[in-house]
Amino acid sequence: MNISNRIMDMKFSEIRKLIPFANEAKEKGIKVYHLNIGQPDVETPEEFFKAVNNYKGKTLKYENSQGIMDLIETIVKYYKGIDIDFDKEDIYITNGASEGILFSLMTICDYGDEIIVPEPYYTNYNNIATLAGVNIKSFRTYREDGFHLKSKEDIVSIIGKNTKAILISNPGNPTGVVYSKEEVRLLADIAKEHNLYILADEVYREFIYDGLEYTSFMSMKDILDRVILIDSISKRYSACGARIGMIASKNKEVSHQFLKLCQSRLSVSTLDQVGATNLINVPKEYFTKVNKEYEKRRNILFEGLMSIPGISCEKPSGAFYIIVKLPVKESEHFAKWLLTDFTYHNKTVMITPAAGFYATNGLGKDEVRLSYCINSDDLKEALIILNKGLEEYNKIF
Ligand SMILES: Cc1ncc(COP(=O)(O)O)c(C=O)c1O
Known part of the structure; x- marks a missing residue:
C-alpha cells in the first residue's frame, strides 16, 4: 500500500530517538538522570x-x-x-x-x-x-x-x-x-x-x-x-x-x-x-520562585560543565537549555553509549545529541543539548556521572 511522500519527508523525533535505550537501562535497574528533556519538573499550579x-x-x-x-x-x-x-x-x-x-x-x-x-x-x-x-x-x-x-x-x-x-x-x-x-x-x-x-x-x-x-x-x-x-x-x-x-x-x-x-x-x-x-x-510570586530555581540550576549546570576538561559552552540567559561542545567526535555515539554501556554507581545520564537541531549537515556532531529541568541535587550528581562517562569513553574510543 502507498505511503505518502509527505509522511516520508517527516522525521521521527531526534530528541526521542534514545528513549528505548534509556528504558532498557531502567529495566536493568539503572538510575537514569534526564538532562535531555524540556519537561519542567515543577508542579503545575x-x-x-x-x-x-x-x-x-x-x-x-x-x-x-x-x-x-x-x-x-x-x-x-x-x-x-x-x-x-x-x-x-x-x-x-x-x-x-x-x-x-x-x-x-x-x-x-x-x-x-x-x-x-x-x-x-x-x-x-x-x-x-x-x-x-x-x-x-x-x-x-x-x-x-x-x-x-x-x-x-x-x-x-x-x-x-x-x-x-x-x-x-x-x-x-x-x-x-x-x-x-x-x-x-x-x-x-x-x-x-x-x-x-x-x-x-x-x-x-x-x-x-x-x-x-x-x-x-x-x-x-x-x-x-x-x-x-x-x-x-x-x-x-x-x-x-x-x-x-x-x-x-x-x-x-x-x-x-x-x-x-x-x-x-x-x-x-x-x-x-x-x-x-x-x-x-496564580500569584506573581510563582514566577519569581520558579525563575529563581531555574537560575540556580542554570548556574549549577554551567559551573559544573566548566569544570569538566574539554567542554566548551556559553552561559545561556533564558529557557532551560544549553548547547555544549563535548570532547568527543560523535555526540550521538557517546549519548547512546552512556545508556547502553556505562554506569557509575549504577547510574547514568541521558543527553540529547545536538545535530538534530541543525539544518546544515555535519553541524553539531560534537555537541549536545542539556536541559536543567531536574532538581539541583540530581543535576550535581548528573554532572559527576557525565564527567566520569567522558573520562571512560575517551579511554576506549
Ligand atoms: C520553542 C518551542 N516552541 C514550541 C514548543 C511546543 O510547545 P507546546 O507544548 O505548547 O506545544 C516547544 C516545546 O518544547 C518549544 O521548545
Missing part, C-alpha cells in the same frame, strides 16, 4: 486542578472553535499585565504552541513557500513545516557568540522571493539565547524591508535570568501587523500535558483566517481550557 475539579458541566460538549471566551479573556488580561494589548478577537486557542505554529504557517504560506529560522533551532519546526508544505531555510548562529544574531547580511542573504516569514524562538530552544532589544529591532526592520511576517515563538518568555530585560516582538509597535505571536501554558505553568497554546495577531485579516483552521478541528479540550482559565489567579 493547584489553580489548574481546582478549576477542573470544580467543573459542574454534565456533558463534555464541543467548545467554541476559537476557544472558551473566559480563557481568552484571562489571556487578554495576562498580556495587559506585560504591556501587550490584544483584543479577544485577536486570540485563538490551539492544542499547544505546536498546533499554533502549524496554523500560522498554513495561514501565511502556500505550498513551496519558505520561512527563515536561526540555526540551531527547535527540531519540531521541521516536521511542522513539512506538514504545512513549507521549506525552512536557516541562517547560522554560533555557540561562541552565545547564539546571538551574527549580522544583518547573513540573515538577508537567504531571503528569496518565496520567503514569507522569520520564525524565531525567544528565548531560544535549544540555545537558551535571549535576544536583545537591538536584535529584536533588527529582525523587525528586516521583516519590514522584505515584507515578511514574524512568527514569534515566545513560549519561554518568563524564563529569563541575570536580571535581563525581555523584549517581545509585540513591543515593536511599527510591525504589529506582521507579528503572529505563538504562546503556550506548557512551560509557563509547567503544564505541558494540558495542551493549551494560542496564536494571536493584531492583523485582523490574518487572525480572522485562523478561525477556519480552528473550525477544521472543532475545538480544544474543554477541561484543559477550564483549568487554564484559572491560571490567571
Whole structure:
C-alpha cells in the first residue's frame, strides 16, 4: 500500500530517538538522570486542578472553535499585565504552541513557500513545516557568540522571493539565547524591508535570568501587523500535558483566517481550557520562585560543565537549555553509549545529541543539548556521572 511522500519527508523525533535505550537501562535497574528533556519538573499550579475539579458541566460538549471566551479573556488580561494589548478577537486557542505554529504557517504560506529560522533551532519546526508544505531555510548562529544574531547580511542573504516569514524562538530552544532589544529591532526592520511576517515563538518568555530585560516582538509597535505571536501554558505553568497554546495577531485579516483552521478541528479540550482559565489567579510570586530555581540550576549546570576538561559552552540567559561542545567526535555515539554501556554507581545520564537541531549537515556532531529541568541535587550528581562517562569513553574510543 502507498505511503505518502509527505509522511516520508517527516522525521521521527531526534530528541526521542534514545528513549528505548534509556528504558532498557531502567529495566536493568539503572538510575537514569534526564538532562535531555524540556519537561519542567515543577508542579503545575493547584489553580489548574481546582478549576477542573470544580467543573459542574454534565456533558463534555464541543467548545467554541476559537476557544472558551473566559480563557481568552484571562489571556487578554495576562498580556495587559506585560504591556501587550490584544483584543479577544485577536486570540485563538490551539492544542499547544505546536498546533499554533502549524496554523500560522498554513495561514501565511502556500505550498513551496519558505520561512527563515536561526540555526540551531527547535527540531519540531521541521516536521511542522513539512506538514504545512513549507521549506525552512536557516541562517547560522554560533555557540561562541552565545547564539546571538551574527549580522544583518547573513540573515538577508537567504531571503528569496518565496520567503514569507522569520520564525524565531525567544528565548531560544535549544540555545537558551535571549535576544536583545537591538536584535529584536533588527529582525523587525528586516521583516519590514522584505515584507515578511514574524512568527514569534515566545513560549519561554518568563524564563529569563541575570536580571535581563525581555523584549517581545509585540513591543515593536511599527510591525504589529506582521507579528503572529505563538504562546503556550506548557512551560509557563509547567503544564505541558494540558495542551493549551494560542496564536494571536493584531492583523485582523490574518487572525480572522485562523478561525477556519480552528473550525477544521472543532475545538480544544474543554477541561484543559477550564483549568487554564484559572491560571490567571496564580500569584506573581510563582514566577519569581520558579525563575529563581531555574537560575540556580542554570548556574549549577554551567559551573559544573566548566569544570569538566574539554567542554566548551556559553552561559545561556533564558529557557532551560544549553548547547555544549563535548570532547568527543560523535555526540550521538557517546549519548547512546552512556545508556547502553556505562554506569557509575549504577547510574547514568541521558543527553540529547545536538545535530538534530541543525539544518546544515555535519553541524553539531560534537555537541549536545542539556536541559536543567531536574532538581539541583540530581543535576550535581548528573554532572559527576557525565564527567566520569567522558573520562571512560575517551579511554576506549
Ligand atoms: C520553542 C518551542 N516552541 C514550541 C514548543 C511546543 O510547545 P507546546 O507544548 O505548547 O506545544 C516547544 C516545546 O518544547 C518549544 O521548545
